[in-house]
């Protein structure tokens with residue numbers, strides 16, 4: 436049982452205009468086995484939250500804490516976060532020239548587990564996971580994210596998720612740019628990971644579409660860097676019908 440706790444999180448980013456506050460006091464608790472949807476209008480700070488949990492150097496935490504089972508996540512390097520059980524799938528995954536999918540997965544697995552996986556069972560696991568995600572076996576020999584289509588990038592993220600078996604996964608707009616068939620395949624992958632390892636999921640999305648396939652236990656609406664409303668799956672349904680206008684019209688901007 437793992438718990439990711441975010442308390443009173445304030446985050447700024449450096450821009451040409453100076454230091455800009457983006458997150459203005461976010462509180463959130465994600466436990467293994469729970470699925471939390473973070474929803475909100477564009478620019479509300481959803482990706483900033485994901486990047487901050489991931490440890491991206493562009494984002495500065497000015498106040499508040501992030502802990503995993505009581506350990507200070509903000510004091511950990513990016514690698515240490517992964518070893519501690521955090522998995523981050525970014526909205527815009529980066530290319531890794533010269534590193535194949537196969538080698539990347541094996542290196543990541545070795546780094547996280549502290550030992551290389553046994554070749555036979557690992558090869559079998561990779562093949563099975565790729566097949567589940569309807570990925571062409573040839574894909575394994577390609578360089579990570581180089582020339583990948585939007586859908587291939589997302590499948591590769593879920594392939595990592597299924598093989599690396601983290602405790603808590605942060606998925607930033609894993610649904611963006613996917614057609615319905617790909618969305619179903621990717622969602623099934625997340626649901627398999629939830630079943631297999633009791634994964635906790637922080638599912639960041641602008642649209643309610645993916646929530647038809649991955650049912651959230653909790654929905655949090657992020658507006659202007661703050662959680663403006665929280666509820667169960669019914670809140671996502673309401674957002675599907677009403678959109679975000681009611682929040683953007685009533686919530687003042689700024690810290």
Ligand code: ADP
Pocket residue numbers: 448449450457475476477478479480481482483484493
């Ligand atoms: P969302 O993912 O909800 O669309 P983001 O977290 O990407 O929102 O962005 C929130 C706000 O912070 C936006 O106004 C965006 O322009 C700004 N922002 C985020 N990251 C950066 C950055 N690296 N440099 C400058 N501005 C940024």
Ligand code: MG
Pocket residue numbers: 477478482
């Ligand atoms: Mg956005």
Ligand code: MG
Pocket residue numbers: 481482483526608
């Ligand atoms: Mg975003």
